[in-house]
Amino acid sequence: MNKRIIIDCDPGIDDAMAIIMAASHVSDLRIEAITTVSGNVGVDKNTKNALRICDLIGLHDVPVAMGANRPLVRQQLVASDVHGKSGLDGTALPEEPVKKLADEHAVDVLVEKLMASEGDITLVAIGPLTNIALAIRKEPRIILKIREIALMGGGTYGNRTPAAEFNIYADAEAARMVFESGVAIAMFGLDVTHQALATLDKPDELKGIGNPVATAVSDMIAFYSGAYQGKFAGAALHDPCPVAYLIDPSMFELEHIRVDVETKGEFTYGMTVVDFKGVTDRNPNVQFARKLDQDKFWKLFMETIKSY
Template identity: 70%
Template sequence: MDKKLIIDCDPGHDDAMAILLAASKGNGLQIEAMTTVAGNVGVDKNTINALRVCELAGLDDTLVAKGADRPLVREPLEAAHVHGKSGLDGTSLPEKPVKQAADMHAVDVIIEKIMNADKDISIVAIGPLTNIALAMRREPRIIPRIQEIAIMGGGTFGNRTPAAEFNIYADAEAAKIVFESGAPLTMFGLDVTHQALATDERMKQLAAIDTPAAAAVMDMLHFYSGAYKGQFAGAALHDPCPVAYLIDPAMFQLENVRVDVETKGEFTYGMTVIDGSDRPNREPNVQFARQLDSDRFWQLFMNALSE
């Protein structure tokens, strides 16, 4: 039986790559719904981008629902300097998708899909955690029915601030709710996503794949890589990591840790405080991805784009 999942996202070049990976054939995943949230750009643009990527991926029947347009407490924060004003700058995807979003709010979709499922559903959370926190607050009964939440966010260092990664920083209050919920969480922070780099050599391998999906990803990477020039050996494929984990968990090394989200610090707001010790009253609440077999990851990604 395929693993059922909801993708909660804010597309985003690397979100788009994650969706394409999740949509690939024979990977053991079944996308039940896609929900969007304010993040890389506003939720309206993110929803349009999700629909555009669904059309590219052949997800014509996948329900797409627009979600929260702002964080729980703070003002919205965007990353247009990384993804462009549209959130998917540099791509040749049609600007106006034919596919339409559902009338339901994303939070209602998350609750309905989980409560009505005949088996547990996993959530791939690759944007700020606002929708998921709202769903947990509105209907706590979903929490024990969630198979797993695979989160791209956090880490032992930051990218939005020295202490905080963007997805957590964008709505730390929501992240705190999710991390303290008791749901099974697996966290893919910057420590591991920066092991999934689109190096020059890997870009050459990708360029040799003659499919519309591979061509679209090449366009995305040409734009997206600009944010990483001079800092890293290539663009980090953050959001495909939790999807790759659900397909092939063995490519990751995981550690049970305690993660707390800082919501009050002047300089540390949005920090994920990661504690791998055995201190009393500090029970682990997260599986934390430490290491990635990057060659195995890249081969999986290329295979998905070769279809």
């Protein structure tokens, strides 16, 4: 039986790879919609990139809806230093998508899809959490309709500041609302996504597959690796991790713990405060991914690309 998902994203190179994995012939996930948010680049560019990826993989029947163009209360933050000015720099994808944008706003799509469901839709949240926070604020009844939120964000250290990871830092107020909503959350932060490293041999290995999707992913990883030079022995594939978890949970070790989001600290804004020792006595609210079986991950990743 296919697992129903909505992907809320800000494509973004690793978001693109997450969509490609989820839609592959190896995956048992059924994408109900793709919603976009301001993040890696502006929401207009992120939306265009989502449409371009759908064109690449033939994802014709899935609506793509554009969402929030800025965080709830703060100024917009982007990561064009990592993903390039377009958000998908380094690829040879056609500049203009063929696929058309849905008429509805992303928040309305989230609310409508969830309220019409039987509580069997998982949200794959791989960008800032603005859309999801706005949807909860608009229609609080969706909280009981979300099966789970599998999100990429946070960790015990940061990549935007020493304390904060980009997706959470970009809209910490939205993240705090989501983390305190009572929805079941599986969290894939930097602690585990930095274990999903695409080493420097991966672009050539992907190119050897020979299909257009593999070529595009090879180009993405080659460009993306430039942002990691001198820091890691490869490029971290952050956003594919929640998708990999939904396809094969056995590759991750998770721990049920308390995670809170800092919104007021001068140096710690956007920090996910992870209570491993239970010192706060606050109820656990997150399944926190701590370890990845890298062999399983790469076997699945390569199989999904080959399936095109």
